[in-house]
Amino acid sequence: MKGYSVFSLVRNAFSGHRHWNPVWRTPKLRKSYDIVIIGAGGHGLATAYYLASKHGIRNIAVLDKGLIGGGNTGRNTQVTRSNYFWPQSAAFFDHSLKLYENLSRDLNFNVMLSQRGVLTLAHSHHELESLRQRANAIQINGVDSEVMTPAEIKKLVPLLNMSARHPVLGGFIQRRAGISRHDAVAWAYARAADAYGVDIIQQCEVEGFDINDGRIAGLQTTQGKISADKVSIAVAGHTSIMTAKAGFRVPVTSMALQAMVSEPIKPCLDTMVASSAIHMYASQSDRGEIVLGAGADVYTSYAQRGGIPLLEENVSALLELLPAFSRLKLNRQWAGIVDITPDTTPIMGKTPVKNLYISGGWGTGGYKAIPAGGDTMAYTIANDNAHPLIEDFGLERFEIGALIDEGSSSGVAH
């Protein structure tokens, strides 16, 4: 892998940018691999990278029915934060944020992390109380979090309408939280994994599993049969479809999670603002667009498009809080299919099929978890034993009743 640097940039600029090398290979699918990962999104690629870099396993294929980072990795709102309520979630997501903080250096690829803070607002005295409780719990979990007064909030986000129909009575902020460039995260992991010899096979759909005596033996794909010692599923909103092929069920409901961006404007919003009571969050991207994150249409859906009622609700919430944006045009609106679990905590680790692993149920918060998801899944696959950070995230928690009711994953008050 040729490293990127200011020197390579200057050298290529002087030769008219005609000599850049392809960022990854386009290999042919081989007949056999030690490990096959299904899904070349952030989680799948990060898992392959950490398997190669930390565990020395390089005979790996990452298969995708579409393109690298073409699913939810390219459809999210790029938020990275770790202000979670339960200790297990906070430990996991803070590990992820710490990996994000060094990701550009580690992968020699600028993922444009901007730790501009995520401010969550409270609009009633009851909400403010529960928000204080959350902020305290987060501090006890060892994650930075501070409660802010309305005056401090107004100073930080001058555009906010403090006396909206639901007035801003306070809030809390995680200053280390922020946004990064989602495509860059997928590309950075793909490039780094490819440099270790990982085969990334695009447009190769998995059609079935070969299971012998309860143990994974291989896969049937649109490009032929392959054998594999271990297989890991990282397919975002299609987890239940994939596990059905392997003969077991997972407790997820697939829904369309919406987001939208406005036309680009000059920098005016340098913190991410979120409100759970009126359900919206907004930030400004590096290109100047106002990125508006919304909720999910609350019915089962595999249509990668969002419904109009929710769009209207989110836009009206944004304009009530930030009325200066009322003249902006929406440039794009889209949706990604997310798998929501009953407790909104992901499902990670081993499955009823030996040597078949799962990383799914990411719901509305998979992007921020990419580095930690890859790191802990790589450990879990290499050792056939759950990484300590994800011990409580296993599929068995539903049977024993040990749910982790993590409302914070969608920013909802506890």
Place this chain on the structure above:
Amino acid sequence: MLRIPCLYCGVRDEVEFRYGNDAHVSRPSPAVSDAEWSDYLFNHTNPKGVHFERWCHVFGCGQWFNVARDTVTHEILAVYPMGNPAPDLEE
């Protein structure tokens, strides 16, 4: 936007309804194993394609009824009362 034909009130916008996920789920006896109970409690069919599901017209008549809907196209294929078996959509 879904336009849902309530069995009792006629076609209304989706914002008047609440989704109730899988239809035709029956509660097992309390004597079943933890695995079977958890399967009943948490797992859904979650299909890509035709889904038999429950909806409640909360901001209308308040009645529950069943809908057969395609989860990819969102086309509503049938609406039928609670307690009725799933319709045969092949016809």
